Amino acid sequence: MQIEILSKGEAEFHFIDPDDFREFVRDKKTRDWKDKLMDEKEAIKKFVKDGDYLAYDFSSLTRGPQSLIREVIRQRKKKLWICAKFTLLESALLAGGGCVEKIDVGFLGFGEYIARKVESGEVKVYDWSNGSITYRLLAGAMGIPFIPARDLLGTDTFKKSGALAIRDPFTNKPVALLPALNPDVALIHVQEADIYGNARVYGPTVATLETAMASKRVIISAERIVETIEFRKEPNMTIIPYYLVDAVVHAPFGAYPGGTQGYYEMDAEHYMKVSSIKTEEEMQKYLEEYVYSVDSHEEFLEKRVGMKKLKELVRKAEILEGFR
Amino acid sequence: MKEFTDTEFMICQAARLLEDNKTVFVGWGMPQVVALLAEKLYTPNITQIFEFGAVGPQSRLPFLRGTMGGPQNTYRSLQWCSMALAFSYAQAGYIDYGMLGAAQIDRYGNINSTMIGEDYEKPKKRFPGSGGGNEVASYCWKTIIVMSHEKRRFVERCDFITSPGHVIDGKSREELGLPRNTGPWRVITSKAMFDFDEKTKELRLIGVLKGFTVEEVVDDMGFKPKIADEVVELEPPTEEELRVLREEIDPYGLIIRKGRVIKLD
Numbered sequence: 001m002q003i004e005i006l007s008k009g010e011a012e013f014h015f016i017d018p019d020d021f022r023e024f025v026r027d028k029k030t031r032d033w034k035d036k037l038m039d040e041k042e043a044i045k046k047f048v049k050d051g052d053y054l055a056y057d058f059s060s061l062t063r064g065p066q067s068l069i070r071e072v073i074r075q076r077k078k079k080l081w082i083c084a085k086f087t088l089l090e091s092a093l094l095a096g097g098g099c100v101e102k103i104d105v106g107f108l109g110f111g112e113y114i115a116r117k118v119e120s121g122e123v124k125v126y127d128w129s130n131g132s133i134t135y136r137l138l139a140g141a142m143g144i145p146f147i148p149a150r151d152l153l154g155t156d157t158f159k160k161s162g163a164l165a166i167r168d169p170f171t172n173k174p175v176a177l178l179p180a181l182n183p184d185v186a187l188i189h190v191q192e193a194d195i196y197g198n199a200r201v202y203g204p205t206v207a208t209l210e211t212a213m214a215s216k217r218v219i220i221s222a223e224r225i226v227e228t229i230e231f232r233k234e235p236n237m238t239i240i241p242y243y244l245v246d247a248v249v250h251a252p253f254g255a256y257p258g259g260t261q262g263y264y265e266m267d268a269e270h271y272m273k274v275s276s277i278k279t280e281e282e283m284q285k286y287l288e289e290y291v292y293s294v295d296s297h298e299e300f301l302e303k304r305v306g307m308k309k310l311k312e313l314v315r316k317a318e319i320l321e322g323f324r
Numbered sequence: 325m326k327e328f329t330d331t332e333f334m335i336c337q338a339a340r341l342l343e344d345n346k347t348v349f350v351g352w353g354m355p356q357v358v359a360l361l362a363e364k365l366y367t368p369n370i371t372q373i374f375e376f377g378a379v380g381p382q383s384r385l386p387f388l389r390g391t392m393g394g395p396q397n398t399y400r401s402l403q404w405c406s407m408a409l410a411f412s413y414a415q416a417g418y419i420d421y422g423m424l425g426a427a428q429i430d431r432y433g434n435i436n437s438t439m440i441g442e443d444y445e446k447p448k449k450r451f452p453g454s455g456g457g458n459e460v461a462s463y464c465w466k467t468i469i470v471m472s473h474e475k476r477r478f479v480e481r482c483d484f485i486t487s488p489g490h491v492i493d494g495k496s497r498e499e500l501g502l503p504r505n506t507g508p509w510r511v512i513t514s515k516a517m518f519d520f521d522e523k524t525k526e527l528r529l530i531g532v533l534k535g536f537t538v539e540e541v542v543d544d545m546g547f548k549p550k551i552a553d554e555v556v557e558l559e560p561p562t563e564e565e566l567r568v569l570r571e572e573i574d575p576y577g578l579i580i581r582k583g584r585v586i587k588l589d
Contacts, residue, residue: 151462174501203404205404
């Protein structure tokens, strides 16, 4: 029996053969109970390379890995291909830092700056959708080469993606096949992790586990480092087991200017400042002030944000139900 | 005299369409406000689903823009889950309504939220893209599209079809493999309401906001839609709707104050 291919999206897409991924996991990822705690600088230097496919989770507003993103920019990584599912300002800042060559788009924020980068052709975009990118990560996490789904069909989004439509041998109807996505590296911010990489998040997850499982390298930043016993006490709450993780960074306020549930609210003023950036000049001024001119996340918090502001954001985070 | 923004009208009209004891997939921005108003006034038992993985939150007021996924709009959810699961609820048929905005719409309800221009590589104007819009339009049983009523937004063929309507370039949803009996159900604009002709699946004018005429509405479109035998007059926002919107839901006017002001005697 031959499966009939009905149509084919035209985009190139990042793809790793599941057998190659498995061998990478066998040979390059450790199952040792090893202390993986390090700072942002070391983690990004070790695990993010020029030309990598980079994914991150959750969103710019909530529990996004902003201290890690700033470090990627600070180290002036180049030619990254980024996975922009459900994110806003990371794509703009990374493009502003000259780090990005290609973007797989679920939702391409933020605002005029990134729109202009696309309009001028400086950044190449591939249109998918939040759902199709997430299903691709799910396939990558499952170790399968593709996943069938019933979105994208018929649209220009399909044509500009890397999906295929086939006649499904079970129903005899067209169905989309989405290629698995296995990023080179994932940046994930969590509320709690131990030094080995066991991690848990409170709140909805977008694709926290799928992204970690699917990625060759995983850097976790955590508001808080806890003892391993905390995971054993509530195993239902463990989202990421240690053997998926390559580096653990202790990063209080790591999601700033976004918020982290149970810890602090987002800084709406700072967020507006980023989202209103329009020109190259404004972007470079912003990056100079908040990224390049400080050496670390600690220095950023001390010198560019300050205790007063942090206190205010902690004060606003009064809703704790479900977050502890 | 009654004064309101066309955004307020669209929000109220959309909220009136939702049914109680149903599920609705809620997108970013205006749909959040529609769901809040509906929950407050018309559908206290509607279950909201958000793409980032919140099922059935009990909304906290006032609405704060930018809280997509934060404690404010995931408060007292029934379930927190992943995005893959949230979309799968819709793909498996559990979600009754979806609500979307659009930059362009065509005769068959295909919508564009990706780019304007003829050359995809060099867009005249780039937008955020699908987000979860393609899934909402593909999977939900009934999709409601809410958009500003402007000539340039109603086009024969979208510059880019981000999310599917009823017919794309001559092919029906079923031929394309999309779930059976789904698709855009109503289009609410700042002046009018449309459904889709049962046979031809073309956009059909069924209601016009009080104070406007059918001619005015049709003149403001890039193509001539079908027109129902009886076009009803759509009520402007009621005092109660406006009070709840302005005082309880969006006192800062983050969403509702956008758009043109309409004055009615």
